[in-house]
Amino acid sequence: MARKTNPEFMTGVPELLVLxxxxxxxxxxxxxxxxxxxxTGEAIKVGEGVVxxxxxxxxxxxxxxxxxKAVEGRMRIYYSATAAGKKRLGxxxxxxxxxxxxxxxxxxxxxxxxx
Amino acid sequence: MARKTNPEFMTGVPELLVLxxxxxxxxxxxxxxxxxxxxTGEAIKVGEGVVxxxxxxxxxxxxxxxxxKAVEGRMRIYYSATAAGKKRLGxxxxxxxxxxxxxxxxxxxxxxxxx
DNA sequence: TTGCCATGCCTATAACTTCAAGGTATATGC
DNA sequence: GCATATACCTTGAAGTTATAGGCATGGCAA
Numbered sequence: 137m138a139r140k141t142n143p144e145f146m147t148g149v150p151e152l153l154v155l156x157x158x159x160x161x162x163x164x165x166x167x168x169x170x171x172x173x174x175x176t177g178e179a180i181k182v183g184e185g186v187v188x189x190x191x192x193x194x195x196x197x198x199x200x201x202x203x204x205k206a207v208e209g210r211m212r213i214y215y216s217a218t219a220a221g222k223k224r225l226g227x228x229x230x231x232x233x234x235x236x237x238x239x240x241x242x243x244x245x246x247x248x249x250x251x
Numbered sequence: 252m253a254r255k256t257n258p259e260f261m262t263g264v265p266e267l268l269v270l271x272x273x274x275x276x277x278x279x280x281x282x283x284x285x286x287x288x289x290x291t292g293e294a295i296k297v298g299e300g301v302v303x304x305x306x307x308x309x310x311x312x313x314x315x316x317x318x319x320k321a322v323e324g325r326m327r328i329y330y331s332a333t334a335a336g337k338k339r340l341g342x343x344x345x346x347x348x349x350x351x352x353x354x355x356x357x358x359x360x361x362x363x364x365x366x
Numbered sequence: 367t368t369g370c371c372a373t374g375c376c377t378a379t380a381a382c383t384t385c386a387a388g389g390t391a392t393a394t395g396c
Numbered sequence: 397g398c399a400t401a402t403a404c405c406t407t408g409a410a411g412t413t414a415t416a417g418g419c420a421t422g423g424c425a426a
Contacts, residue, residue, distance in 0.1 A: 141385045141410040144343065145350045147262035150384080153357055160360070166403050172357075179353035186384060188405060209392060210403060228259065229358060235260045236351055238294035242268055242287075243344060245275070256381040256414045265413075281374050301413060303376060324422060325374060373422080381414080389406080396398085 150182050151190050152232060155217060155225040158200065162216035165191055191215055199224050265297050266305050267347060270332060270340040273315065277331035280306055306330055314339050 153172050157163060163171060165187050173181045194200040199221035205212050217225065268287050272278060278286060280302050288296050309315045314336035320327050332340065 142262055142383055142412060143385085144263035144346050145260070147257055147383060147412080148259035149350065149354060152354065156357055164403080165405090175357050176353035177356065179349055183385065183387095184403090184405080185386070185407090189383090192405095208402090211392090212403070231259050232354065234294055235264065238291035239264060239267065239347065241292070242271055242290050243347075257383060257412060258414080262383080262412060279374080280376090298414070298416095299375080300377080300415070300417095304412090307376090323373095326421090327374070367426100369424100369426085371422105371424085373420100375419080377416100377418080379414100379416085382412085383410100384412105385408100385410080387407085387409105390404080391402100393402080394400085396400105 146180075148228070148232075149180065150186050151194070152225070152228045153180070154187065154190055155194070155199070155221055155228065158215055158217040159222055159225055162203075162214040164212040164214050166212075168215075194221065194224075197224075263343065263347075264295070265301050266309070267340070267343045268295070269302065269305050269309070270314070270336055270343065273330055274332040274337055274340055277318075277329040279327040279329050281327075283330075309336065309339075312339075 150172070153176075154168060157168060157171055157175070165184065168187050168191075169182060169184055172187075191200065191202075195202055195215065197220070199218060200215045201218050202213050202215045205214055265287070268291075269283060272283060272286055272290070280299065283302050283306075284297060284299055287302075306315065306317075310317055310330065312335070314333060315330045316333050317328050317330045320329055
């Protein structure tokens, strides 16, 4: 079961984090990669190959808005969460809570867990 | 993003639950499918097509032991967690904690999260 | 008897996501 | 000139879940 790709418990997490971070302030791709790493205390690290496809997909769905900005001769594309994006974030957090709560119940030894 | 396969936040969860449940008492595949559903309060449901491959893989790795038993004319294969299985369960729970803690930190608005 | 459903095992295909590695380009430091 | 950091992007591989089915037995009802 040694996963190299799709590691344990990571499905959907990058998208959740991106949406959450972009709800606070606008950021560009390269910045997000590092923000995810620092904000999680090095616990979670994702590559650019993970972030960029998510940004493009979310923007195509109208969950993100982007604007180009030249900084020090380099081109940056800043993304921020739209209303639809925040709505989607809420749905993702609800789902995240649902799963984590369920797992916690079982892990804590839910004796009969019937009634 | 409407996922039909590999839904949000489910990667690795079925394996964790199977290992956890089989650490308490031996169960057979069909029983596990229902046990996961009831023990999570209907929050998590997995089909047989998810459980059986996991059982076979874990057994092949020595994480599970099995014994055949005939009950009411039907053949059942009971699985239980071995020492290696419990060790793997421990590793999975540690990883689970690591990810969920990290996500919780970001979601709760991680101030600047620099130092 | 016949038919249907629940039990109980199993497999194959499709779909989705993450990961690693590479490609392009500019600014800076040696 | 050359290497590194920034900054964007794409491609291919790997792994997991979901859906749908196949096979077989027992119990129940018509």
